[in-house]
Amino acid sequence: MTGEGAVPAVELRSVTRRFGAVIALDGISFAVGGGEFFGMLGPSGSGKTTCLRMIAGFDVPSTGEVLIAGRSVGDLPPYERDAHTVFQDYALFPHMSVADNVAFPLMIAKVPQAQRHARAEETLERVKLAGFGKRKPSELSGGQRQRVALARALIDQPSVLLLDEPLGALDLKLREDMQRELKELQRSLGITFIFVTHDQGEALGMSDRVAVFNQGRIEQLGTPDDIYDRPASEFVATFVGSANVIDGALIGAAPQRFALRPERVRLVAPGVAQLVPGIKLSGMLRDAQHLGADTRFSLALDGGQAFHATLRHGDEEEIAARGRLGQAIVAVFDRGDLKPLAS
């Protein structure tokens, strides 16, 4: 990726965006290196999309600066910026063929027709849509439309590609395939990809680094491992993956809150509990939810707190636990799996 002293592809410095009394972004600062696959993750209204639009040029900060390739873009219109966007609804021009859609940036730049069509065909091959040139957007499936949108945004080799919820409209199977393809595409092109999503699985699966947004601020910026294994706050812990939030007092530790991933929890019958090492919390097993490869168990601890454990479907422990629905159960976990939370 970028070495020391290299100019970041995109940088935001203390960017604030106010809409009347509402603060959509509150002093956001971060830098994205050249060739990085950068994810902005957060719930709706957290400001991530506003951020993306500011980089694209559809919005202007109330205060602060946006820089692309080291140059402040100020209020430069989108057509003067070296960043292209793949929109959430793909925004393909319905009255143009696929080839004309893809060649649009070249047409605006007055590239002669023969040349543009050749490059359009090339780019379509790159996104695995060779030969689709003559079709109309209305004849394509969602996945195909997305590739056309990608091709259109990549044809004139921008230095930054912005993607707004790229996988949101696709079915699960397609989503997983597209994740891999996008990652491959980005690696082969070497372009900086910045995308916005509310799906933490996507963010963790595709990004080199992730910024977790909440209410206009970045709660944590780091690699997917950092975010998942070392969440900086309760919000990050519960938003990225699921987490049980435990007060230290419950387990005789310091009065601080800890996050515990449900998949690090074991469930055993009360009678057998003392044979198993680790911290134990007793409660009642309320519900079991079949999630395919895993089963998610919901417990009510003795103090009344809700608690979750995720066990692999088919394991001895999981089968035994399913047999104890509605009965007393003991949750067991290692102290090392507790992640201290700052807030």
Added chain:
Amino acid sequence: MRSNRSRHWLVTACAWTALAFLHVPLMLIVLYAFTTEDRSYVFPPPGFTLHWFDVAVNERPDIWVAMGLSLRVAAVATVLALMLGTLSALALQRAKFFGRDTLSLFFILPIALPGIITGIALRSGLDLLGFDFTFWTIVIGHATFCIVVVHNNALARLRRLSPSLIEAAMDLGADSFQAFRYVTLPNIATALVAGGLLAFALSFDEVVVTTFTAGQQTTLPIWMFSELVRPRQRPVTNVVAVIVMTMTLLPILLAYWTTRETGGIAGSGK
């Protein structure tokens, strides 16, 4: 689902009667254009002939002068309406700004107010400004409601265009003019055609406002009106009626057909 609900025979009977009420007069007009009888309202018509068509075409130049004026006025008014109506629709669709709803109301007034009000208002306005009544005063009167028709059609279509299309165009290098030319315009083209055709038809048929702003000139509807009040050759009037009916019906049908897949026409009023 429909068959579960009972239908009252009275409703059906009244409905079809009303429909007949609406259409029989029109059919009669066409019938009467071919009658041999020269006062032309005897029913049933004693015979059928094309004689009156011949008279209308060859012996009545006043008809064709009036028709020529009507066509010229309609053409110019439509062109003006297309330009100004599109501009105003673009403006109203863009942003929510202070007073936008009031402005929208202004765009309904020319077709909501009785034609006579518009007519006399324009007449006193022109009189106050000291203008003579010429071809252009007629055009001004017509353009006023033609703009509204085009505006409504353009606005209705613009509202259905996804705003991300324009953003996408600009993101990919097009400035606002280019975005309009390559993305907006092709997508509202049929609405503009429909609005233009509608405006043309309304202008061609317009008589009330024209009476006030025409001075000494005669458009075809004005010709028709004077024939109604002081008839010269009734059957010839019938022939002209059939011609006028066709000439106003065709553009509107065309407009309807052009927009049938994209949502229909807005504001096909008077």
Added chain:
Amino acid sequence: MTAKATAATGSLRRIATFSYSRPGFVLLLLLLPPMLWLGVIYLGSLFALFAQSFFHIDEFSGVIVREVGLSTYEELFTPANMDILLRSMTMAAFVTVAAAFVSVPLALYIALYAGPRLKAVLYAAVLLPLWSSYLVRVYAWKLILAKEGIVSWAAGSVGAQGAIDWALNLPVVGGPSLSTSYIGTFVVFLYIWLPYAILPVHAALERVPRTLLDAAADLGARPGAAFRHVIVPLIVPGIAAGSIFTFSLTLGDYIIPGIIGPPPLFIGQAVLAHQGAAGNLPLAAAFSVAPLAILAVYLFVARRLGAFDAL
């Protein structure tokens, strides 16, 4: 990036970029031409009209005296002129009520009884007369109502000649012939504006969720009750909206009363008469302001009935 380097930097683009960050400026530019037209010419003229009604005409010289006063309005309220106003309002009221009655069954049929294809055909059938020339349609009735026309023939062939004579002998509304009686005027008004009454009712009915009617039936309502309690409240706004058109269009029309009906004038004809040869533009203006005022009151009432939501 090479594409950007060779992109057009012509004056058009510079204008575009300049205006991109100044949306207010662009708005002004877009709106200025049409607003100039509508605002200055149309609204200005309306205002000029309003102003004219406060001037008066000098009786001896026939010149318009441009001094503000109410003498023209005083003239408006003389019995002869008040007659004209009342006559127009009464006709408008009758036409509106009749249109409401006639329009509902057809609207009901199209919205609730007809299948999808028939619905589209019938909808076009209702619109078709609207799209035919207004004058031609009025002219058609002149032929129909004439003494040897189809109405007489039809009445004659079923022996109902007496009915027509009886109608013509009615006080006020009768007359020497159908085409010179208020009955005739009434029928023609009804005919011409009927589509305007049908369309809003139809639109309101189309908006009634099918499930609502099914639910009513499901809960035991007989068709008559379902109509009264479910449909009627929902179409009142539609009827009110349609009535705005029929009332206002009748109130201001001068062509139909001029062609079909007895000599006494309606508002529209009075306006025309006074602004023409007589040159009494102030009185004509006053006669125009009157229906506007009446309409304003009508709109206020119609709004209460929910007409504005059904437009």
